[in-house]
Amino acid sequence: MGITxxxxxxxxxxxxxxxxxxxxxxxxxxxxxxxxxxxxxxQTENQIFNMLVKWRRxxxxxxxxxxxxxxxxxxxxxxxxxxxxxxxxxxxxxxTFAYLRQQIIDNYKQTATTIPAHPVLETxxxxxxxxxxLFLRKNIPGKTKSDRFVTLREGERLLDANQTIxxxxxxxxxxxxxxxxxxxxxxxxxxxxxSTLLVKVANSCITLSSKPLLGRxxxxxxxxxxxxxxxxxxxxxxxxxxxxxxxxxxxHIVKGFIDDHESGIVLLLDGLDEIPxxxxxxxxxxYRVQDILHNRVLTKSFVLVTTRPHMTQYVLxxxxxxxxxxxxxxxxxxRDQYIRLNLSDDADMGEALISYLNDNTNLRDISALxxxxxxxxxxxxxxxxxxxxxxxxxTEFALALFxxxxxxMNDDQVMSDMMSIIDGLGRVALQGLLDSRxxxxxxDKNEFQDCQSCLDEGCRVGFVQYETYTxxxxxxxxxxxxHKTIQEYFAACHLVKLLxxxxxxxxxxxxxxxxxxxxxxxxxxxxxxxxxxxxxxxxDHIQExxxxxxxxxxxxxxxxxxxxxxxxxxxxxxPTVVDxxxxxxxxxxxxxxxxxPSLEGTDFFMHVRKQELTLLRGILxxxxxxxxxxxxxDYYLSEQKEELSLLEETLYVVDEQRRAQLQMVxxxxxxxxxxxxxxxxxxxxxxxxxxxxxxxxxxxxLDEVVDLLKAxxxxxxxxxxxxxxxxxxxxxNVSHISSSLTGLGLPACRLVDDDVExxxxxxxxxHGLLGLxxxxxxxxxxxxxxxxxxxxxxxxxxLLKLSNIGLDAELIRQVVSQDLPHLxxxxxxxxxxx
Numbered sequence: 001m002g003i004t005x006x007x008x009x010x011x012x013x014x015x016x017x018x019x020x021x022x023x024x025x026x027x028x029x030x031x032x033x034x035x036x037x038x039x040x041x042x043q044t045e046n047q048i049f050n051m052l053v054k055w056r057r058x059x060x061x062x063x064x065x066x067x068x069x070x071x072x073x074x075x076x077x078x079x080x081x082x083x084x085x086x087x088x089x090x091x092x093x094x095x096t097f098a099y100l101r102q103q104i105i106d107n108y109k110q111t112a113t114t115i116p117a118h119p120v121l122e123t124x125x126x127x128x129x130x131x132x133x134l135f136l137r138k139n140i141p142g143k144t145k146s147d148r149f150v151t152l153r154e155g156e157r158l159l160d161a162n163q164t165i166x167x168x169x170x171x172x173x174x175x176x177x178x179x180x181x182x183x184x185x186x187x188x189x190x191x192x193x194x195s196t197l198l199v200k201v202a203n204s205c206i207t208l209s210s211k212p213l214l215g216r217x218x219x220x221x222x223x224x225x226x227x228x229x230x231x232x233x234x235x236x237x238x239x240x241x242x243x244x245x246x247x248x249x250x251x252h253i254v255k256g257f258i259d260d261h262e263s264g265i266v267l268l269l270d271g272l273d274e275i276p277x278x279x280x281x282x283x284x285x286x287y288r289v290q291d292i293l294h295n296r297v298l299t300k301s302f303v304l305v306t307t308r309p310h311m312t313q314y315v316l317x318x319x320x321x322x323x324x325x326x327x328x329x330x331x332x333x334x335r336d337q338y339i340r341l342n343l344s345d346d347a348d349m350g351e352a353l354i355s356y357l358n359d360n361t362n363l364r365d366i367s368a369l370x371x372x373x374x375x376x377x378x379x380x381x382x383x384x385x386x387x388x389x390x391x392x393x394x395t396e397f398a399l400a401l402f403x404x405x406x407x408x409m410n411d412d413q414v415m416s417d418m419m420s421i422i423d424g425l426g427r428v429a430l431q432g433l434l435d436s437r438x439x440x441x442x443x444d445k446n447e448f449q450d451c452q453s454c455l456d457e458g459c460r461v462g463f464v465q466y467e468t469y470t471x472x473x474x475x476x477x478x479x480x481x482x483h484k485t486i487q488e489y490f491a492a493c494h495l496v497k498l499l500x501x502x503x504x505x506x507x508x509x510x511x512x513x514x515x516x517x518x519x520x521x522x523x524x525x526x527x528x529x530x531x532x533x534x535x536x537x538x539x540d541h542i543q544e545x546x547x548x549x550x551x552x553x554x555x556x557x558x559x560x561x562x563x564x565x566x567x568x569x570x571x572x573x574x575p576t577v578v579d580x581x582x583x584x585x586x587x588x589x590x591x592x593x594x595x596x597p598s599l600e601g602t603d604f605f606m607h608v609r610k611q612e613l614t615l616l617r618g619i620l621x622x623x624x625x626x627x628x629x630x631x632x633x634d635y636y637l638s639e640q641k642e643e644l645s646l647l648e649e650t651l652y653v654v655d656e657q658r659r660a661q662l663q664m665v666x667x668x669x670x671x672x673x674x675x676x677x678x679x680x681x682x683x684x685x686x687x688x689x690x691x692x693x694x695x696x697x698x699x700x701x702l703d704e705v706v707d708l709l710k711a712x713x714x715x716x717x718x719x720x721x722x723x724x725x726x727x728x729x730x731x732x733n734v735s736h737i738s739s740s741l742t743g744l745g746l747p748a749c750r751l752v753d754d755d756v757e758x759x760x761x762x763x764x765x766x767h768g769l770l771g772l773x774x775x776x777x778x779x780x781x782x783x784x785x786x787x788x789x790x791x792x793x794x795x796x797x798x799l800l801k802l803s804n805i806g807l808d809a810e811l812i813r814q815v816v817s818q819d820l821p822h823l824x825x826x827x828x829x830x831x832x833x834x
Contacts, residue, residue: 003056003065011073011081012048018076019048025072026055067248074253079260097257100249101219105206107242112202112222118378119191119371119400120407131200132338132370133169134193135331136186138179139324140165144470150442151435152478160470167325170200173304176216181323183295185315186306188327189482190401190462191371194306197327198222198268201304217302218264219257225289226274233285234267234292255286263300267292272307272315273460294318309467310459329368338370342377348640352611353380355638359582362522366483375400388587389562390522391529394489398422398463405461417457419493424454425463426494429487433523434511441484445477455479463490485522492526496534509537514547521555528562535563539571550577557588566595574599580606586615593624600627607634610643613650620654620662633664634696637672644682651689665694665719674704680711687716694719694743702730709736721745721773731758744769747801748776753783760786765793773801775829781811788819803829 015022023033028051036054040046052069059065070082082096114125143163149156172178173186188194202222223237231237235251235258243249258265269289272280280290291297293305293315305315306327316322330338336354343350353376357364363386367373375397379386387393402418403409409417428447432440445466448455458464463486466479481487498505512520528535542556553575560568569592578599580586586606593599604625608616616633619625635647647666654662664686668674687693695717697705705725717738727734727749744763751759751774763769772791779787784802791797800823802812809828816823816831823831 003069005053007085008052008056009049011052011085012045014081014084015048015078016044018078019044019051021076022072022078023051023055025075026068027058028055071248071250071253074256075250077256079256097218097261100254100257103243103247103249104219104221106244108202108206108222112199112206115196115199117374119374120403126342128200128203130338130341131196132330132334132341134197134370135328135334135368136167136169136173137164137326137328138167139163139326141180150478151438151440152442152444153435153440153447154444155437157476159476162324164326170197170204173325174201174216179323179325181321182300182302183319183322184304184325185312185322186304186325186327187309187312188306188329189308189369189465190404191369191482192327192329193370194327195270196370198270198304198306201266201268217266218261220266220268222268223270225269225271228275228279228289230279231285232275232279232282232288232290234287234289236285258287258298262298265298265301267298267301267303269293269303269305272305273311290318295321308459308462309465313468329370330373332364332368335367335373338373339377342374343381348610349380349384351638351640353377355609355611356386356583360584362483362485366485369482371400372397388591389529389564390584391489391526391562394485394526397486398489401462421454421457421461421463422490422493423497424448424451425458425481426490426492426497427451429481430491430494430508430523433488433491433520434508436511439516439519441480441487443479445479448479488522489526492523492530495523496527496531499531499533502537505534505537509541512541514545517542517545517547518551518555521558524555524559525562528559529564532563532565532568535559535565535568536571539568543571543573549573550575550579554579554585554588557592558584560595561588561591569595572596575602577603578605580604582607583612583615586612586619590615590618590622593619593622596624598624598627601629603630603632604628605632605634607636609636610638610640610646613643613646617650617653620650620658625658628658628661631658631662633662634667635664636667636669637674639671639673641673641675641678643673644678648682648685648689651686654689659689660691662690663692663694663718664690665696665721667696668698668700670699674700676704676707676711679708680715683712683715683717692718692742694721696721696723696745697725698723700725702726702733706733706736709734712736712738716740719743719745721747722749724748726750728752728755731755731762735762739767742768742770742796743773743799744771745773745801746777747773751777751779753780756783756787760790763790763794765790767794768796769794770796771799771801772797773799775801775803775805778806781807781815784812785815785819788815792819797823798833799823800831801829802831805829 020033032054033051036047036051040050056065059068070085073079073082113128115128115130116122116124117126118124139162144160145163149158167173167178173184176182186194186197202220205220221234221238221242223234224241227241228237235255238254239247239251269292272293275289282288287297292303295318307315312324316324339353340347340350343353357367357376363376367376376386379393379396398418399414403414406414406417425448428443432443445455455464459466462482464479464481466477469476469478481490495505495508498508512524524538528538539556539559542552542559545552553573556572560572572592574596578589580589586608606616606619620631625631637643651662666683668679683693683695693716695712696719697708702725705722713736715738718740720741720743722734722745727746728751731751756779763772784805784807791800797820800816800820802816805812812829813825816825820831822833824834826832
């Protein structure tokens, strides 16, 4: 059915003098228009009607009639007639704002329902549910604080830092009462989640009603600026990126819609740093990106532009009325949630990775970057662990960041170009780390003047970022690496390259001595991971050092495993004490035991969790442990109930000869899984497998403590520590103390003077207690004196801890020295017999 004559009559009544222009747009010739006037010289309305009827007769179908007429009316500026036409006839088509919005939504259904699952391969995606809120900080306009001292080449400088408030991710970011402005500049380094956040914003438009984003806006336009390679015109980008190829909309129509709905439009400009500069500076096109950014067009529209830090000044120079927000990646809690989501098929695996990161400070810090968390999840899922050699992991980090921006390069070109950039940046990175005045993590842009191209490329791919700061009257462009360990990795790559002249390498190495060698751990590890020759020279250098022997030996073991060379084990000093506090420490010890003869008379202290039981098993059965003096294990019980059986299985491999060497404390933390029957059953079994057994309970309820101690009556417990359990007026409830007990700790258990009498009653005179820890409680001097006088009756007491009990340290010292003269204070409140 075509357009009816009543409809044409209504158009005739409203059109007026523009009818000749409309006739031309509909394809009528000048001669045909003049003939209409001659045939009906009367009223204009009749002429218009006759023109429309003539045009209609020339059309083949009703659909063609509708589309052509509405498009022509819009093109001559009479959208009002089109809207009335739709209202009157119910016709729909490309001439409605609703049609434009639906096409955009259809696009988002295809492009904004997933986020990349791989930092390099954008074809691998996960559902939008994997989006985790980002940690966002908004600058407070006009408020700065000058309390940030940084070390630069010319000396220490005080920088003016913006005062900030924390935003509650998207809700606050899009809330006018919080942000205050309709223009937002979202800045952040590579991989901090800026683009993913915009995917989430675009996705929110799919399911909400006609006005998305908190009901404030009519249309959200998500423009990926990196795809604007030819034109800086946002109108072009809308057609290139958002509208179907067969759309019936025209640029003229879309521009009209945007103009008419300017205050209801949201522009998400994704990645300002990725648009080519010649495109950004182009003078052609309507709605140019720079005109939008500088508030010369679409001044009433809401604009959210994302960029890396080096482009922030370009935006702010053109228009100061921006809310400046920094994307800082994940908070620790949100990072953990992200890991659990990515490893949801195996909850144990996710918890194991979280625990691993919590033990590794540098990886924990850098995993706040979403792209790094993403990579860690991929590697952990595929390998059930991270590489033993951390150099391999950081090489993968660098490759992922570089290949993300250079997808068209072949592998050989990627490695060549990347290593050239890394070496150029690494020279300055090394100078900063080895600066004689103290390591520098921030650099003046001019320090890179010999490798400006490396700096530009490093900034483009995300290795480094630079920001503008003020210091007094000076404006400084300062460069930082995305994380200190990235700086250390680049510095190591450059340092290893100096091995072409070994004397040059040795000269740099001499700048690392006892005062800074432990701070250079990652630099040295990366060097050893990249070159066995470098590893040999570094281990020789450490062997000659004086200092904390145990810490130097730990570092040497980490360097040995990083080198992957068994032959270099001879360069390590054989330890008398080994203290393993992390997963990395256990791995390096395991490797060292594999390549070294028996460590006779060595004391071992190890902190172990469920995911490290396999490592512990290998260490316990190692031939190099046969002649160990003592093997002390602190085992941290997790939230998994089946793990106690795994612990028992691990201890089962210990042969009878070594059981006397093995001493274990099972630590039940605040969130550890707990079942009285299961735990007590395991304790009775483990007491037969090891030499000494202890129990540590942290922030557990008194009922849990009492129930477990009752269940453990008859079990040979050597240590019992309760930490942060309220025992005030209830000390007698924990009187089930084994006669075998040699160590009792009740730190931070709310004990006061009234509890001392009960405490004395549960430790009878003549008990074989070796150590008592009561730090973190609150006692008077009289209470301390009553306690120490009772402790005179414990002939084997060798350790007493009374720190932070609310008394002057000198008064405590006097009482202990008088009543227990065999105990000497080694540090405040810590008394020990020798």
